[in-house]
Amino acid sequence: MTTPQQARPHEPMATLDVDHSDAEYRTWLKEAVRKVQADANRSADTHLLRFPLPEQWGIDLYLKDESTHPTGSLKHRLARSLFLYGLCNGWIRRGRPVIEASSGSTAVSEAYFAKLIGVPFIAVMPRTTSAEKCRLIEFHGGQCHFVDDPRRMYEEAAALAAGTGGHYMDQFTYAERATDWRGNNNIAESIYRQLELERYPEPAWIVATAGTGGTSATIARYVHYMQFNTRICVADPENSCFFEGWTTGDAEVTTDCGSRIEGIGRPRMEPSFVPGAVDRMMKVPDAASVAAVRALERAIGRKAGGSTGTGLWSALKIVAEMVTVGRTGSVVTLLCDHGDRYLDKYYSDAWLADQGLDIEPYAAAVDTLLATGVWPD
Ligand SMILES: Cc1ncc(COP(=O)(O)O)c(C=O)c1O
Numbered sequence: 001m002t003t004p005q006q007a008r009p010h011e012p013m014a015t016l017d018v019d020h021s022d023a024e025y026r027t028w029l030k031e032a033v034r035k036v037q038a039d040a041n042r043s044a045d046t047h048l049l050r051f052p053l054p055e056q057w058g059i060d061l062y063l064k065d066e067s068t069h070p071t072g073s074l075k076h077r078l079a080r081s082l083f084l085y086g087l088c089n090g091w092i093r094r095g096r097p098v099i100e101a102s103s104g105s106t107a108v109s110e111a112y113f114a115k116l117i118g119v120p121f122i123a124v125m126p127r128t129t130s131a132e133k134c135r136l137i138e139f140h141g142g143q144c145h146f147v148d149d150p151r152r153m154y155e156e157a158a159a160l161a162a163g164t165g166g167h168y169m170d171q172f173t174y175a176e177r178a179t180d181w182r183g184n185n186n187i188a189e190s191i192y193r194q195l196e197l198e199r200y201p202e203p204a205w206i207v208a209t210a211g212t213g214g215t216s217a218t219i220a221r222y223v224h225y226m227q228f229n230t231r232i233c234v235a236d237p238e239n240s241c242f243f244e245g246w247t248t249g250d251a252e253v254t255t256d257c258g259s260r261i262e263g264i265g266r267p268r269m270e271p272s273f274v275p276g277a278v279d280r281m282m283k284v285p286d287a288a289s290v291a292a293v294r295a296l297e298r299a300i301g302r303k304a305g306g307s308t309g310t311g312l313w314s315a316l317k318i319v320a321e322m323v324t325v326g327r328t329g330s331v332v333t334l335l336c337d338h339g340d341r342y343l344d345k346y347y348s349d350a351w352l353a354d355q356g357l358d359i360e361p362y363a364a365a366v367d368t369l370l371a372t373g374v375w376p377d
Pocket of ligand 1: 214
């Protein structure tokens with residue numbers, strides 16, 4: 001029997017003519033959900049790495065290494081949640097494409113899950129998306145569809161969904177609600193469990209970055225729900241409006257150019273960003289993000305993407321503040337994805353020169369902090 005529904009914004013009209021009692025569909029749906037759940041069941045937890053700091057500071061800095069998921073970024077968690085949400089809502093249908101607006105990482109993970117359940121996948125992305133991410137999307141059987149103006153990603157993805165009868169996943173709207181923020185081994189619950197045997201098991205601060213805003217919302221909500229004292233800081237790159245929107249309370253604020261730090265920084269206040277849950281925001285220059293991510297490699301021998309640098313820069317500033325006031329404790333930030341995806345960007349001096357980015361003063365600030373405990377202003 002056809003179930004007439006009131007279509008809400010972003011909900012796919014394509015499902016209105018579908019017979020929900022159809023036995024074949026229910027068999028397919030059960031099998032698709034089982035495959036996604038089985039993928040989670042086969043997965044191990046991601047590591048909580050230590051960033052070495054001078055022992056006498058009494059401060060421990062950790063990075064939650066999300067680069068070790070099967071699709072290489074924190075977006076593996078989100079893609080799994082979005083697929084389960086879309087399947088269980090009856091929005092994802094056999095044979096119909098899933099379409100997403102993405103700066104790349106989410107699309108890589110969604111291409112993986114689309115292949116797992118056997119539906120086509122189309123990623124709508126800025127033309128500047130790294131070549132490696134495009135290669136990975138195609139490796140997982142997805143198609144790349146580029147837009148010159150990143151602000152047009154959303155309407156282009158919605159139009160493609162309407163034209164193909166597919167489902168526009170819309171991570172920017174649904175990230176915060178598709179994720180289980182009360183627990184279910186979400187990123188926050190995992191961090192707290194891994195800190196249990198540390199000398200400071202309840203972090204003073206957790207620093208996140210925001211693309212959809214879903215990760216910061218999940219962590220912040222979990223902290224408040226569990227009644228922890230941890231504070232949540234969101235680090236925002238140059239070409240993004242989250243910082244201004246959070247500071248002014250203006251939900252309509254926009255920027256007119258895309259972020260150079262892939263995966264984070266948005267031109268509009270995304271519906272999944274939950275400003276009220278966040279305690280503090282920091283604006284981070286792009287050159288500082290790159291300097292920090294290169295310092296990470298010197299400190300722990302791991303390359304990471306630019307967004308990891310944005311978060312690490314803010315975490316190091318917070319560490320410096322704690323040293324200044326003699327406060328001990330722990331700070332956690334995220335290693336969002338692997339640097340191999342960005343060898344032609346954040347690890348390329350030619351790219352830095354082309355962008356007019358001078359990382360030297362920022363690299364010197366990190367070195368000074370690590371040597372003296374003082375943040376040079
Ligand atoms: C590399 C990277 N880091 C950080 C983030 C931020 O995550 P969220 O979308 O949950 O705000 C993203 C999101 O796209 C990302 O791709």
